[in-house]
Amino acid sequence: MLAASHLTRRFGDRVAVDDLSFTLAPGEIFALLGPNGAGKTTTLRMLAGLIEPSSGSVRLGTDVLTPQTAPRLRGRIGFLTEMPGLWDRLTVRQNLVVYARLHGLPEPARVVDEALETFGLRDRGRDLAAELSKGLRQRVALARTLLHRPEVLLLDEPTAGLDPESARDVRDLVRRLRSEQRTIVISTHNLDEVERLADRVAVMRGRLVALDTPAALHTRLFGARVRIGVRQPAETFVDVLARAGLSDVQVQDRALSIAVDDDESATPAIVRRLVDAGADIVSVVREQARLEDVYLHLLGRS
Amino acid sequence: MSRTRALLAKEVADLRRNPALFVPAILAGTLSMILPFVIAVVVPVLAGERLSESSDFEIALEMYRDHPALRALDPEAAVQAWIFQQFLVLLVLTPVTGAMSVAAASIVGEKHARTLEPLLATPLTTFELLAAKVLGAFLPALALTTATFGVYLLGVVVLAEPGAFRALLLPPSLAVTFLLGPLVSLAALQLAVCVSSRVNDARSAQQIGALVVLPLTALFILQITGMLRLTMPMVGAAALVLVVLNVGLMLLGISLFDRESILTRWK
Numbered sequence: 135m136l137a138a139s140h141l142t143r144r145f146g147d148r149v150a151v152d153d154l155s156f157t158l159a160p161g162e163i164f165a166l167l168g169p170n171g172a173g174k175t176t177t178l179r180m181l182a183g184l185i186e187p188s189s190g191s192v193r194l195g196t197d198v199l200t201p202q203t204a205p206r207l208r209g210r211i212g213f214l215t216e217m218p219g220l221w222d223r224l225t226v227r228q229n230l231v232v233y234a235r236l237h238g239l240p241e242p243a244r245v246v247d248e249a250l251e252t253f254g255l256r257d258r259g260r261d262l263a264a265e266l267s268k269g270l271r272q273r274v275a276l277a278r279t280l281l282h283r284p285e286v287l288l289l290d291e292p293t294a295g296l297d298p299e300s301a302r303d304v305r306d307l308v309r310r311l312r313s314e315q316r317t318i319v320i321s322t323h324n325l326d327e328v329e330r331l332a333d334r335v336a337v338m339r340g341r342l343v344a345l346d347t348p349a350a351l352h353t354r355l356f357g358a359r360v361r362i363g364v365r366q367p368a369e370t371f372v373d374v375l376a377r378a379g380l381s382d383v384q385v386q387d388r389a390l391s392i393a394v395d396d397d398e399s400a401t402p403a404i405v406r407r408l409v410d411a412g413a414d415i416v417s418v419v420r421e422q423a424r425l426e427d428v429y430l431h432l433l434g435r436s
Numbered sequence: 437m438s439r440t441r442a443l444l445a446k447e448v449a450d451l452r453r454n455p456a457l458f459v460p461a462i463l464a465g466t467l468s469m470i471l472p473f474v475i476a477v478v479v480p481v482l483a484g485e486r487l488s489e490s491s492d493f494e495i496a497l498e499m500y501r502d503h504p505a506l507r508a509l510d511p512e513a514a515v516q517a518w519i520f521q522q523f524l525v526l527l528v529l530t531p532v533t534g535a536m537s538v539a540a541a542s543i544v545g546e547k548h549a550r551t552l553e554p555l556l557a558t559p560l561t562t563f564e565l566l567a568a569k570v571l572g573a574f575l576p577a578l579a580l581t582t583a584t585f586g587v588y589l590l591g592v593v594v595l596a597e598p599g600a601f602r603a604l605l606l607p608p609s610l611a612v613t614f615l616l617g618p619l620v621s622l623a624a625l626q627l628a629v630c631v632s633s634r635v636n637d638a639r640s641a642q643q644i645g646a647l648v649v650l651p652l653t654a655l656f657i658l659q660i661t662g663m664l665r666l667t668m669p670m671v672g673a674a675a676l677v678l679v680v681l682n683v684g685l686m687l688l689g690i691s692l693f694d695r696e697s698i699l700t701r702w703k
Contacts, residue, residue, distance in 0.1 A: 145700065176700075182557050185696045205559045213557035217550040221446065223453040228446070235442030236558040278554065 135159060136181065136286050136317050140190035143176050150176040152341035153190070156334075160285070160315040163308065165322060165332035167429060172338045174321040175216065178288045181319060182213040194286060209237060212284035216291050218275035222264035226255060226274050229263055230281060237282035245281055253277040269300035276307065287311060287318045293327060305331055325425045335425075337432045344432050351428045358397040359421035360404065363389045365414035374411040375404070391421055440564045440571070443555075447572025451538065458576060461534020465584045468530050469591065472523035476516040477595050487515040499665060505606060509599050516596045517603030520588075524609055525656040527584055528617030532624050535577035539628035540641035542569040547698060562693045566629055566686065573625045578618055585613050611671040619678035620651070626685040633693045 141154040151173040158164050166174045179185045181192055183204035192199040194207050220229050230249060234242035250256045253273050258266070266274065272292070279287065292308070293301035308331055311318060322328060328335055329348055337343040337351075344351060364371065368385045375383050375392060382393035394400035397420050405415060451457060480487050487493050488511035496518035500506045506517060546552040555565070585604075592601040603609060624647075631641035658664035 179699065184553070184556055184699060205561050208557060209559045211557070213554070215550070215553045215557070217553075219549070219551040219554040221450060221551055222549070223450050224446065228449055232442055232446040233554075233558065235445070236439050236555075236560055238438060238559070275554070 135193075135195055136319070137193040138177075138181065138190065139193070141177065141180055141187050141192065142189045143173070143180060143185070144188045149340055151180070151187075151338075154336075154338070154342050155190075156336060156342075156345060158317045158319070160317055161312050162333050163312050163318045163320065163331050165320050165328040165335045166338055167322065167325070167328060167335055168338035168343075169433065173340050174338060175290055177338070178213065178290050178319065178321055181286075182211055182288050183208050184213075209282060210285050212279040212282070212287045214275055214279045214287070214289045214292055216294070218271040220263035220266075220271055220274055220278075222262065225260050225262055226250070226266070227259040229274060230278055233278045234281050239282060249277040249281055269296050272296055272300065272304070276304065280311075285316060287316050289318065289320045291322055292320060293322070293324060301327075325429055329425045337429060339433060348425055348428075351432075352425070358394050359391050360394055360397050360401050361389055361391050361417075361419050361421040362405065362408065362415060363417035364408065365416055366412075371408055371411055371413055374407055378404070378407050380404070388416070437564075439558075439560050440568045443560065443565065443568035444571050444575075447538075447568060448575075451572070451576060457538055458534040458580065460537070461531050461577070461580060464533050465527065465530040465580065468523065468526045469584065469588050471526075472519050473591060473595060476519040476600075480512075486512050487519075488512045493518070500603075503606075505602060506599075509602075510597055513597035513600045516592075517600040520592050520596065520600060521603040521606075521609055522656070522659050524585075524588075524604065524612055525617075525659065527588055528581055528613050529620070529653070529656075531577040531580035531584065532621040534580065535573040535621065535625055536628055536642050537638070538576070539570065539573035539625040540632055541638040542573065542629050543632040543693075543698070544635060544638050544641065545632075553699060556695055556699070562690050562695075563686070566626075566633075566689045566693065569629045569632075570622070570625050570686075573629075574618075574622055577621050577625070581613065581617060581621075607668055608666045608671055611668065611675070612666065615675050616671060616678065619675060619682060623678060623681050623685055626682060626689060630685065630689040630692055633689070633698065 135157065137157040139155050141151055142149065143151040154173075154177060156164070166177060168174050176185070180187050181199075183192070183199050186201065194210060197203055197207055199207055220226075221232075224232075227246060227250070230246040231242050234245050239245050246259075250259050253276065255270070255273060255277065258270065258274075263271065263274065276292070279289075289308070293304050296304065305327065308318060308320070320328070320331065332348060334345065334347050335351060336345045344354075346354065365388070368388050368390050371390060372383055372385060375390070380392055380394070384391040392404060394404070401418060401420075405418060408415060476487065488497065493515045496515045497511055500509060500514035500518060506514060509517060543552070546555065589601060589604050592604060627644060627647070628641045631644045632638065635641055655664070655666075659666060
């Protein structure tokens with residue numbers, strides 16, 4: 135369990151992070167979203183015990199992160215920094231062995247062999263880090279972050295600059311880590327990634343703007359909508375819906391987008407009315423605003 | 437200490453991939469080594485005059501007549517022994533010039549390569565980090581000093597008058613080579629690493645670290661002008677001061693190492 139309580143960090147007069155609180159459960163993926171300078175990296179650094187909060191605290195299980203406990207607790211945290219940060223003149227294997235030893239792992243060579251195998255790097259162990267592609271460098275950095283099997287993972291822009299295939303590999307890995315009950319915090323600008331991965335999202339701009347599941351954020355901001363495709367021109371059925379008390383209906387060619395309070399209970403009744411009115415229903419889907427819309431709406435409002 | 441050893445192994449592996457860093461030190465060492473041979477062996481042959489016949493070296497002869505182990509030396513050998521011993525201080529200093537660039541780049545280099553933050557995210561303590569960085573520069577310098585001394589001694593045995601090499605094996609000579617020299621190097625490298633953690637440019641660290649070498653240079657000048665004759669009690673006192681200085685520099689380095697500034701303000 136990772137908990138931040140009223141976490142605040144000032145740099146001189148500037149408040150980088152303001153009164154941030156959350157509690158994360160094992161096996162949870164938590165995304166930090168926000169524009170550049172919103173305090174995401176500062177938050178990750180405080181969670182990693184690299185910089186101290188001006189006020190507030192971070193707790194890892196029952197242990198509070200302090201300058202005294204930080205070296206020990208860092209052994210339970212894996213921090214993937216924004217840049218892979220590999221030593222270019224060392225081989226992939228040498229890079230990993232140094233970190234295995236820094237974490238005091240018994241049999242570092244065996245641990246590194248396993249990591250190379252897991253991350254599909256077995257044939258690249260003798261390559262110099264400088265010779266690797268950006269995607270491979272990120273993969274080595276991820277392997278390094280996971281060598282000591284940390285219970286908490288902090289990932290700063292893990293797929294930034296990666297090609298789609300490498301980015302998908304990283305997302306698959308993060309899902310696998312969730313299934314191993316690791317607590318994962320991801321800082322990213324990639325809204326699509328958040329939508330695919332995150333259990334909860336914190337939208338930040340220094341302070342916390344919103345914190346919830348992606349679905350709840352959609353619903354909270356835009357309400358629920360149902361999209362019903364019909365064979366006839368859609369405007370034919372607007373009056374039918376209006377008579378049923380549904381006033382927010384948008385017509386899109388042969389589809390109706392209808393705002394409802396609760397899509398699960400309202401949808402069957404709407405479908406029945408439309409069928410009674412002679413509509414040939416082609417499709418019924420729950421409509422969701424894109425997270426991008428939610429994000430921009432939240433930041434616009436903040 | 438296992439984490440210090442782990443990082444030290446990385447420093448050594450890194451240096452092995454980039455041996456050019458020590459080329460200036462090897463060149464400087466070679467030149468410093470050639471110079472006394474030119475003065476003590478080549479010039480007398482070219483001039484057709486023995487050094488012991490020159491009034492310039494009377495101080496050397498007096499000093500060596502006083503020393504029981506060297507009293508039996510031929511006057512020419514005694515003058516040569518004196519010259520070779522004086523240059524020992526210079527010779528001991530040269531390896532630190534190569535190590536200085538390694539130490540100066542130790543922290544700021546990691547920061548610029550973006551390798552420092554992942555490193556700081558491990559359980560590594562500031563002491564362990566700084567110790568590994570200092571030792572990573574110091575141990576190759578010590579190896580270079582030892583190798584330089586060995587070649588120098590061999591050169592004196594082969595090229596100088598018989599028995600002149602004994603001056604290099606006297607306790608003060610050995611103490612300068614293997615005690616004072618390394619302690620000064622260690623202090624200089626510690627200062628360079630300290631500064632490396634506070635500046636954004638390795639050159640600043642290199643220049644400030646080089647200041648520590650000045651006292652040994654002064655010692656060289658004082659010795660060669662006959663104003664100072666190094667004795668074992670003096671070496672012992674100097675070593676004690678240097679040990680205290682080194683401990684102080686390590687404590688200073690730890691207190692000056694500001695993770696937050698390094699991570700948040702350096703670009």
